[in-house]
Amino acid sequence: MSLPPTEALLRFDRVSHSFGAVEVLSELSLAVQPGEFVALVGPSGCGKTTLLNLGSGWIEPTSGRVDRPAGVRMVFQQDGLFPWLTVWDNVRLGLRHLADEAGRIRQAGVLLELIGLTAFRAHYPHQLSGGMRQRVELARALGGGTDLLLMDEPFSSVDYLTRLKLRAELARLLREQPRTVVLVTHDIEEAAQLADRVLVLSERPARIRDEVHLKVPRPRDATHPDVVAAVHRILTELGLEGDAEPPAAASRGPEIDR
Ligand SMILES: Nc1ncnc2c1ncn2[C@@H]1O[C@H](COP(=O)(O)OP(=O)(O)OP(=O)(O)O)[C@@H](O)[C@H]1O
Numbered sequence: 548m549s550l551p552p553t554e555a556l557l558r559f560d561r562v563s564h565s566f567g568a569v570e571v572l573s574e575l576s577l578a579v580q581p582g583e584f585v586a587l588v589g590p591s592g593c594g595k596t597t598l599l600n601l602g603s604g605w606i607e608p609t610s611g612r613v614d615r616p617a618g619v620r621m622v623f624q625q626d627g628l629f630p631w632l633t634v635w636d637n638v639r640l641g642l643r644h645l646a647d648e649a650g651r652i653r654q655a656g657v658l659l660e661l662i663g664l665t666a667f668r669a670h671y672p673h674q675l676s677g678g679m680r681q682r683v684e685l686a687r688a689l690g691g692g693t694d695l696l697l698m699d700e701p702f703s704s705v706d707y708l709t710r711l712k713l714r715a716e717l718a719r720l721l722r723e724q725p726r727t728v729v730l731v732t733h734d735i736e737e738a739a740q741l742a743d744r745v746l747v748l749s750e751r752p753a754r755i756r757d758e759v760h761l762k763v764p765r766p767r768d769a770t771h772p773d774v775v776a777a778v779h780r781i782l783t784e785l786g787l788e789g790d791a792e793p794p795a796a797a798s799r800g801p802e803i804d805r
């Protein structure tokens with residue numbers, strides 16, 4: 548999507564942030580366009596969570612400027628569900644921005660159907676598996692009616708197979724209910740399968756080392772040549788790939804461009 552820069556939904560303009568003597572971000576600029584899905588990958592401790600916290604307004608930058616929309620929702624790795632509420636009430640609570648009760652009930656029904664947990668509507672979080680709880684968390688986030696979703700390693704606490712399912716689920720949910728997303732993940736394949744743009748960050752203070760664009764429609768197969776090429780390029784940029792020849796698509800252009 549190429550919109551004029553003034554139409555970005557989230558904009559960082561030469562943002563620096565320090566915690567005491569620790570400089571986490573140094574003059575970082577970044578613009579996320581409406582409807583765009585941006586993934587952030589980078590070494591542990593480089594400043595990804597800090598970047599999301601600045602994006603949500605939870606913290607203010609030491610210097611520089613962050614322009615954010617009014618409605619921002621953060622999805623954390625940890626469980627954000629209310630343990631004393633059922634699945635149904637947890638999802639419904641996320642819909643409190645809808646004025647009329649009938650609309651809330653209808654939308655909660657749609658969301659439960661989307662995440663495949665209609666039969667578990669009366670269950671409490673402790674009666675669900677970790678993956679099911681994450682799905683409820685996703686439904687709540689998507690139902691929240693916010694313009695911008697900031698997700699901090701939302702699937703890192705679930706097993707590999709569940710993670711693959713949730714990834715596919717998120718791709719499908721976003722197709723049905725499009726949103727602007729910034730996702731932090733350590734899972735390079737997840738980034739390449741979901742994002743329109745993957746930003747590869749450096750060690751702290753985080754700089755944008757590389758920007759990988761993916762134009763393949765979602766849901767994307769992990770074996771799609773562009774996805775494979777993107778994974779290879781990101782791993783190389785992070786210094787995690789050996790000397791293996793890159794897949795042919797890596798240099799094929801225009802699907803992936805720097
Ligand atoms: N509230 C805080 N007070 C002091 N230092 C902090 C605070 N939050 C983060 N830091 C420091 O800022 C740096 C970046 O932390 P941050 O949590 O943003 O990293 P990250 O990229 O999200 O790492 P990870 O991938 O491990 O989650 C770290 O050195 C961390 O110790």
Ligand SMILES: [Mg+2]
Binds near residue numbers: 699
């Ligand atoms: Mg973090």
